[in-house]
Amino acid sequence: MTRAPRTARAFFLDPRRRPAIGLTIGLTALAAALLVGGAPALAVSYLPAWLCLVALPAGALPVAIMFERADAWRPQPETALLETLRGLLALMPVAAVLALPILFALPVLYPWARGAAQPNALAAIWFTTPALVLRLAFAFAAWTGLALLFARRGGEPWGKAGRMDDGRAVLGLGLHAVLGSLVAGDLVMAVSERFPSSLAGLLLMASWSSLALAAAILVAPPDVGPARRRLDRLTPLAVLLAIWAALHFVQFLVAWTADLPGAAMWYRARDTGEGRALSVLAGAVVVLALLLTLKPGENRTRLVAALALVVHGLELAWFVTPSIRGSFKLTLTDLLALAVVAGLALALLPQARRLFPGPAAGRPPGSSAQGPAAGPAAPRHGSR
């Protein structure tokens, strides 16, 4: 029998109270956001906040697959971080449930839902509410299936400790790419009809993966072992950040070179003081990450991860809100919406974890049902 916590900090960190605390925070923030900005403003702020949530499992999925494949080449597996990434996959059903409010805000968010003319007959069929609901249902069903599959080591059936097969990895990554592109096109790029970017899917998936890895680095327990043999967690994050920055830049470069009027308008809406500051900050974080790979360390890695988390959170708002508000600026409603999503996610997480039984999803064998935020698996070096 466990004793009741005696301090306020221990009270709030108690995993048993976390759902109730999360629900309280979420509902309070919801009421505050409605009071401050009203329902339309909350709808606009809710979308990027929800994107931050979905980025955790959707971004963790390809990184977990790649880490597990890379472990096949390495003498020492990265168990602690990998277990944390697998733990993030349990958020996929939560993100699916919390996507429901977006469906009720379609006219606020998307021009096609307000009756804007579509360029051709196919688009007129594609951009309708029933078609969108069907696509999202398919996407989240498939994503949850992938999360259930890859939350276990090797994606093997329940309880079987296996190895990652190349075919399974390729199929998982391929399906994830399709799903990510669908969701990015439907929920992110559709807020503006001006810029038909075919690169947006890859760009958002890179952003999600970078965000998820940064979050996992912050949450995962530190690597153990002799300093010389410690696994470098900064290099994968720096590589992801570099890929993400390169994709951003080439998208701008191609759009600018091809002189696309729609793209020019899209970028102009984001060319505010805050937008430029975000660009400078993002560039600085990427350069810092690349430079620190020359001499990585635990604290330096966590610093870069924290900065990357902030940049990606802002970036997701940068993607969505200027197309509706006319320019990029942060509001109090944006922060409250983030609190709403975080609180509700915390409340729903224990229910979602029931779908992920066994020693998978970030829990060490024998522990109680807790998420990665509650304490991911202890490192199990050499457990391969």
Next chain:
Amino acid sequence: MQDTLSARADPAGNLYGARVIAPGATVDGIGTLVAEIALRGVAGPGWRIACAGALGLAILGFAAGVAGSGRPLAGPIGLAAYEFWFGLASGSLLLTAVLRLAGAEWHAAIGRVAEAVALACACAAMACAAGGMTSATHGGTTPAAGGAVSAADLRSVLAPHGVGGLALLVVSLCAWSIGLLPDLAVLRGRAIEAATPAVSASIAGAGKRSDRLRLRLVAGWRGSAGQWRSWIAGSRAIALLGVIVVVAATAEQATILAATVPAVGTLLPVSLLVGAVLSGLGCVAALAAGLRSGFGLHDLITARHLDILARTMLAAGIGALYCRAGAIGTTLLRGDDAALSVLARRLAGDGAWTFWAFVAGTLLPVQLFWLGSIRRSGLAIGLIGTLLAAGIGIDLYGTMLGPPQAGGASSAAAGSALVPASALFLGTAGIAVLVLLLHLRFLPVVSIAETRRLAIAHNPGAVPAAGTAPAEAALGRVPCRSVSAAFSSEKALAAAVAALDGRDARIRVDGCGPVPMPDVAEWLGGGTAPLRIAAIGGALLGGFGFLALMSGHRTGVAFPLVDGQPPLAWPFLFMPSLAAAAMTGALAVVAALIPRMLERQAGTVSCEPSMDVACFVLTAALPEGADPRWIERRLIAHPDTGLRPIAIRREPS
């Protein structure tokens, strides 16, 4: 050798997790097998005929294209040829660079092939550029067929949008040459060992020119721990710069296409990169399968290598499918009338055959690699790999065609340039084949150093362990210049160096071996900071220098090199500057590395410069009058008998 390295992967079984080196592979056996090919190898009539054919193709192609017809040189075939060779070189370089940086074991047997393909194709791409085939684009005009080759066209190679190709060639050359250094030392050692006394004498004097060249190139290579450490650091630095140059140069090509070909979409840079990787993989896989079969390299290029290459091609093929489907889907859903008409023409218009040839030659055949039996067949991998590269080339040609009303080259214009441009393409193909044939004839086709490292890591008997160290009673006080001791493993050598810690400061200790020895290098001290400084300094100097040169032009300062080019804004200059930075960074790394590789060190006896060291050797150079017994006692007194020397030798004063 075939008897020695007899164990092979089971062709009928699942190759997942199979070995990437045969169980019987030894340090000596690998050196013998690969050196034999380079020293005796393929200099038969077949090789000579192939060389003559490739050379003739190159000469005739250029003669027909440039001097013969006098027709316009720029056109879709010319542009596609440049992009094709550029893509092959980029893909191959990216493959070997990423695998080296990731530390993938199977890179050992494939890396040299990829480096050679990258170099050969980069030469062909630059031949395209130098031949004026891309002059229209590089000159800043649309790719219409028109205009003759001029001095300005040739200078365009060095202009902003030509620096990517040049950087690719330079970095490919750096990667290839640095990788060869230790292997050339092995060739030298083998050549000396194999020579009769008369021939041995001639090696230093009037022997074969190729042997003399090899000797001079690696005159100071001793295989010391410091040299290996520098070699590893330099190889990794150039690999990183290779990744940068490929990404920058590909993005640069995408901007050129976006400016000239309408409705290409923002996915174009990724699409070009994936296509480059796919074509490079196809070419490397076809060549690797051919070498494996032709030279009997089954124990170094194993069935698992072919399996991994096939799986990688499959993954890249799925990536290419994603890019194509994503671009088409976005156009169908969000494209305007112009984009839809371009797509309709691409799928059902004049150039539709190029799209369907790409589907039939690339996207569909690569799916065959889902079948295990196809992945295990060298012939199938060779054929499909060739088909993939050809399909990518045809697709590039279709992209270059573009709609006639929108600035792309019309079919009529393409037809008028068909003969000279095709002749030039064949000429550049001749150059690429010639470079590859020369490489196969004179140089190791597989990295000896890296496959040896793999053999030592996986095969316990890879290094000879015969012999025993002398007993302490046998040691006498005879003055000598140096003491050398042979060990059967890097671990034993590192233990020996550690045992000599705290020695007389005048005693200089060094360790040599057939493979990199990180543990020994750590004990001996020193670092790779100068290489890092050279790489970063060279890159910064090159990148900002290039930017300053081009920015100066923009503000009205005339430079002969770029005179006549249109004004340039900073987004245009970013990627070329990055490519230039990678190029100068690679050159700086080579400049910093070469002196370390070739430095001679007095007092080393067993680690003779340029000899092929088959085991791990410690040398201790003694000061005048020093007693060698202290060193010998420390070496033979190790508590673990497995870490004691297998032989000790003194070099008399």
